[in-house]
Amino acid sequence: MKENNKLFFMLFTAAFIAVIFFLFHIYEDFNGNPFVKIRIKKSAEKYILETYKNKNLKIDFVGYDYKLRNYKTKVQSKKSIDTQFMLFFNKSGKLLEDRSYYVQNGxxxxxxxxxxxxxxxxxxxxxxxxxxxxxxxxxxxxxxxxxxxxxxxxxxxxxxxxxxxxxxxxxxxxxxxxxxxxxxxxxxxxxxxxxxxxxxxxxxxxxxxxxxxxxxxxxxxxxxxxxxxxxxxxxxxxxxxxxxxxxxxxxxxxxxxxxxxxxxxxxxxxxx
Incomplete structure (x- = not known):
């Protein structure tokens, strides 16, 4: 009887973990991986510091484009209301596009x-x-x-x-x-x-x-x-x-x- 209960518990645990992984996979498809987002934010902060050397720039948010399967960050100036633009990264943290020209072009x-x-x-x-x-x-x-x-x-x-x-x-x-x-x-x-x-x-x-x-x-x-x-x-x-x-x-x-x-x-x- 104890062996049956143990087997049931193991099967239930395995099924529960499988469901959690399945739900996380669905969430990740539409919202991106939250752990990857942390890495993307660090990559974006390093990029703007090295590229613009402007301490007034900050990363306003990190998002995910489920259609393009890439991550996006919004760069916002602490002092300039119009200085805000998007950076796009792949899941490895490689920069795909810098849209700072949106600011330059008006x-x-x-x-x-x-x-x-x-x-x-x-x-x-x-x-x-x-x-x-x-x-x-x-x-x-x-x-x-x-x-x-x-x-x-x-x-x-x-x-x-x-x-x-x-x-x-x-x-x-x-x-x-x-x-x-x-x-x-x-x-x-x-x-x-x-x-x-x-x-x-x-x-x-x-x-x-x-x-x-x-x-x-x-x-x-x-x-x-x-x-x-x-x-x-x-x-x-x-x-x-x-x-x-x-x-x-x-x-x-x-x-x-x-x-x-x-x-x-x-x-x-x-x-x-």
């Missing part, structure tokens, strides 16, 4: 400006919003100029930005701000969209939130129960100065034709 500064503008937009939402908050979503960002883009006065070229400089967000938004708005409603039509666009402009004007472009999407349904099969209409890059009542629905429809190629979704409903 992308880190532009990311900060995006956050400041988006916060301005989100903080403006209150009880006076003419839509149900559960069915209204908005984000603010700046229109960016990428390397191969044609020059436009309403894009921000990251290379033109100065690291850590304090910018007038409202002034930038008036020239290059983009509001992306999604509204869930009972009807999908350009007439309904026109009402949403007019009400949104009126609201954000009142809140003194400037923008140059508006992206607008309306869905039939509820924002708490989104699914890909919802009927929807999209319009991209609708200019602030074009938002007025006369023939707005028709002008939105024309703009949608230009926007159509920007979305590959087969669920976009086209009003007849």
């Amino acid at each position: 992308y880190s500064t532009l990311a900060r400006l995006d956050k400041e503008y988006n916060k301005m937009v989100r903080d403006s939402i209150d009880h006076s919003l003419p839509f149900d908050k559960k069915n209204f979503f908005v984000t603010g960002s700046f229109v960016k100029k990428f390397e191969n883009d044609e020059a436009s006065p309403h894009q921000i070229n990251p290379r033109s930005l100065t690291v850590d400089k304090k910018y007038d967000i409202a002034a930038l938004a008036k020239n290059s701000g983009n509001l992306s708005i999604s509204v869930y409603t009972d009807d999908v039509s350009y007439k309904t969209m026109a009402k949403v666009v007019l009400e949104s402009k009126k609201y954000f004007d009142k809140k003194k939130i400037p923008f140059y472009y508006m992206d607008i999407a309306i869905y039939v349904g509820s924002g708490t129960n989104f699914n890909q099969k919802m009927k929807s209409l999209y319009v991209f890059d609708f200019v602030y100065s074009d938002i007025y009542e006369k023939d707005l629905a028709e002008r939105l429809k024309k703009q949608a034709e230009k926007s159509k190629n920007n979305s590959s979704s087969s669920n976009i409903y086209q009003e007849k």
Whole structure:
């Protein structure tokens, strides 16, 4: 009897250990090995000390990219708000990529400006919003100029930005701000969209939130129960100065034709 109990205990222990290893393997696949992360952090600290000789830099966090199967660390300056970039390592601690050029090329500064503008937009939402908050979503960002883009006065070229400089967000938004708005409603039509666009402009004007472009999407349904099969209409890059009542629905429809190629979704409903 004792031998049976001993055998059962051994089998149970072996099974328990196997389950623990299995669960750890699954965790490691998605989150990385915590022991490797410790080694990666040390490698990153050594790298920034030798490469930049800047005592103000620190490793903000160590993460894992399960798609690329590599580890990433965020380098952050203690004094410079815009000096933050990523380093990528393999599991052996070998550096794969240093993205400090994000700071040099202005992308880190532009990311900060995006956050400041988006916060301005989100903080403006209150009880006076003419839509149900559960069915209204908005984000603010700046229109960016990428390397191969044609020059436009309403894009921000990251290379033109100065690291850590304090910018007038409202002034930038008036020239290059983009509001992306999604509204869930009972009807999908350009007439309904026109009402949403007019009400949104009126609201954000009142809140003194400037923008140059508006992206607008309306869905039939509820924002708490989104699914890909919802009927929807999209319009991209609708200019602030074009938002007025006369023939707005028709002008939105024309703009949608230009926007159509920007979305590959087969669920976009086209009003007849």
